[in-house]
Amino acid sequence: MKKILLTLLLASSLPLHAAALPQFKAFIAGTKTLAADFTQTVSGKQRHETASGSMEIQRPGKLRWTYSKPFEQLIVGDGKTLWLYDKELAQITRRNQAGALGNSPAALLAGSNAIERDYQLREMGKTGDVEWLAASPKKADNTFESIKMGFTNNQLVEMELADSFGNLTRIQFKNLKRNASIPATHFKFTPPAGVDVVSE
Template sequence: MKKTLIALSLALSLPTLAHAAAVAQLKAFVASTKTLSANFTQTVTGGGRQETASGTLEISRPGKFRWSYGKPYQQLIVGDGKTLWVYDQELAQVTKKSLDAALGSSPAALLAGNNAIERDYSLRETGRQGGLEWLAASPKNKENGFAAIRMGFAANQLRQMELTDSFGNVTRIAFSNLKKNPAIAASQFRFTPPAGVDVMNGD
């Protein structure tokens, strides 16, 4: 009987131990990551449609990042520490806005922002799924633009993100070839609009 009770106690404690891992891994990831580079695949599902895109990202915290979409369209998103630039090559159009306003408590702030995660998000463990430890990050600012955010970790590395917007569209981002604290040239986080493109102020 005693062995049975011990086994039962251990079994009941396992979910708690597993669930505690995701938030701890997020905090360790943020605290130990100054720069980051990775490949990503992004799938957006909603309205009965599904769109997939892929590209590369580079981050220099806080506030500098470069998201480059290569397939099926070319789009570049650059945060230079003060301004957010979005360049759509097909439309020959650039949108710029204040980086502080663009980041705020948005999902990008989790990766490229400062370390004050719990100031802007309520974190909750959601358990293990698909070999990853998952957490839910609920934005405290209701104007965030996303109704729900999930992040999956393994070995203190971010592997996947799931973002659900207020319309029910779900964006899933899977990261691969992730390198933590690589040397990244400062020029990667600078952007000058190409000649002849329309520049729009998005503030």
């Protein structure tokens, strides 16, 4: 399950009715910072796992994902380096952020506004009050097969990630706060004394 949590950081032919795409563009163009609580569910062959926590993003390039349940994990990106801290294992992994995130959902949310340069966007229709948009990277990515984003009233409320292992990761966001002030220290990480650091 821990691998699935870290992998996260790391379609159909419905008629185009331009509902989710304008919401997505408005959300991206109007969002400099984003904070939210989330619940993440991973389902696949003979598995169903749930995690929860909080996330903060400062665009472009800075992010902080904190998993509080079932394991305490912290993922911090300062724009250059991505730190993955597993408190239970007392281990830290340090990676090049651009290489680690690739075209992942985290990179899509925390990246620049040049979304349509890097992703193929496609309307997926409406389910209840949620308008869905699919985003596929134009460059090959071996981590995931598709990303879907759900919007309501120009707010991102849900994401779905289908990976190459046959797993579906569903992330539901609550208590979203856009453009609130986030301390710069939230996007900096200093390894605690005595904790092993592994570079990849």
